[in-house]
Amino acid sequence: MKHLNHHIKKYNESLIEGHIQKAYRGIIDTISQLKTTWDSRYPTTPSGSLYAGFMDMTFISVKPSVLSDMDLRVSIVYMHESHTFEVWLVARNRKIQSTVHNQLRSKELGKYSLTELGPGVDSIIALTLNSEPDFNDIEVLINEIIEKTWNFILDMTDLVR
Template structure:
């Protein structure tokens, strides 16, 4: 395992090339634009707070559709930097809500989405792949793909909750 000093030397070397800064800035700008898009396109959704930029591990923002708000649930649109993919997470507004819905989904035998293994230390009830290998050269297309995936996920969750919740 590399020492911190060795990692910093590698980090500096990569920064000198300039591509990491451009990619990171571009990803964050896209996520901020995506967040704004949902805020404007779906006024019935609450899009709280800002963008969590993370430590180059993940960056995300939250969406709270009105149908989930009453249940104290929210959706997180998450970009996983190392894997370069988008995920969608179902989460509770607090650990108590999260544990309650995790148990409901786990006990239901629902197979469309698998709950996380445990709520201990987890930020989500469900973590699901939204989009692998996104094309950042086609931002309108990327926005459309993500929007369709989010809408499907929300509909699936709403349908499940209408029967089980």
């Protein structure tokens, strides 16, 4: 296993090139704009704080009332390594996650499938929204993510009832 100094040296070399800062800033700005657009479009289903992450994932969560009443929420997630946007059905804690996961096992999930639960797995159901996001057209990207997320919320609401 390489020492931390080696990784920091590689990190610093990458920073000198300047791409990491610009890309990361663009990702954060996009999620911030997504949050603002979501909140103006769905004021009764506001989003929570932006979680910047550790260059693994960046996300916001929304709490539709029906799901929130069951201690569930939906997270819109940018996965840095795979360069994808995903939407997740998540629970307030691991106990609720396990309970809902078990309840959904006996249901017909249609186009969805349950996530394999394990350490570090937050989603109950995950769906890729965009596997090749175009950050050069933020408005189109955000509208696509919001539309697909809203449809996911409607589907999840039907599934958990």
